[in-house]
Amino acid sequence: MSTPAPNSSSLRFSRPVTRAPHAVGAHCDIRQFRHTDFGSAMSPLVLVDHYVMTGPTFELHPHAGMSAVTVLFEDTQGWMSSHDTVHNDHRIDPGDLHWTLAGKGIVHTQQPEGDHPRLHGLQLFVNLPRHLKQIEPATMxxxxxxxxxxxxxxxxxxxxxxxxxxxxxxxxxPEPILIVDGWLDVGARTALPIPSGWNLWLYAISGNLTAHDFDVPESTIGARLSSSEAVAISVDKAGAVELRAVDGAVKFVAIAGAAINEPIVQMGPFVMNSREEAEQAVADFKAGKFGAVKPFT
Incomplete structure (x- = not known):
């Protein structure tokens, strides 16, 4: 019987990825991370936007085949108003999470509100497996x-x-997922248990962070992230990722879920398994099948 090598690990780390902010309209800057930046290791995430929004940016727009998830960090000033075709009018305040389950199709708009708003947060595109892509839309x-x-x-x-x-x-x-908004002081550490077959996407919002296999203390396999860097970690068998702050306090986000091993065809706000399905979603939207948002003030 062979003995595992000291540095063997059930975790596989992508290379760290950083993205510079780019302007979307006149009132929003976004750092955008796509699943293609990390191979298949970002699944079930398709896209993550780290944004700062100070004025109206996204008018009415559709989604289908996925969930659009909004996280507002606690340092947000003002709030976000959300209106959609399932007629849930929500006020999203600092520290809230808003989940738009698009399923077979939804239209919504989310806009900053309040005096001198500065919305700081994440927008996540979370994929749906094939058997859920035609689920009825909902918001939470x-x-x-x-x-x-x-x-x-x-x-x-x-x-x-x-x-x-x-x-x-x-x-x-709709599917199990872990989303953690975390803060570690210098020298502090924590461990995130991850089931077999899941991926973990880790993002250092500010500060420097290291990630290693908790079960292999001697392992040299891992990642060191500087501010605005992200890494994806695939878990071959159930284990845990140890996170540690270095050089100072760090704010991070960790998102983990089961890998969806199906084709991804993204056509703007639609995420399907084939081009034909994506084109059908576009046709359904144009035909008004996603419904209409009630007038609001």
Whole structure:
């Protein structure tokens, strides 16, 4: 019987990826990360936008075949108003998570509100497996006050979705997912358990962060992220990723879910398994099958 090498690990790390911010319209800057930046290791994520928005940017627009998820960080000023064709009018406040399950098709708009708004957050495109792409659309809102928080000296983890450390978010997503909005002080560390067959996407919003296999302390396999860098980690068998802040405090986001091993055809806001399906979604939208948003003030 062979003995595993000291540096063997069940975790596979992509290369770190960084993206410079680019302007979208006159009031929004975005750092955009796409699944093609990380091979297949970003699944179930298709896209992540890290944005700062100060004025109207996205008018009415459709989605289909995926979920569009909005995270507003706690340092947001003002709030975001959300209106959609399932007639859920939501006010998204700092620290909230808003989940738009597009399924077979939805139209929505999300705009900054308040005096001198500065919305700071993430927009996630979370893929749906083939058998859920035609699910009825819906929207869900988790208030900041209802987000479970894990706190200890030098550590604060907000469990926006999923379960961590015995804390479970009230969100009921279409497929299991873990979304953690975290903060570590210098020298602090934490471990994120990840099931077999899942991927973890890790993003250092500010500060420097290291990630390693918790079960292989001697491992040289891992990643060091500087501010605005992201890495994707594939998990061959159930394990845990240890995160540690270096050189100072770090704010990060960790998003983990089961890899969807199906073709991805993205046509703008539509995410399908084939070009024919994507073209059908476009045709359905143009034919008005996604519904209409009620007038609002």
């Amino acid at each position: 809102l988790v208030r900041a006050r209802d987000v479970p928080v894990i706190e200890s000296p030098g550590l604060r983890l907000r469990v926006l979705a999923g379960t961590l450390g015995g804390k479970t978010s009230p969100l009921n997503p």
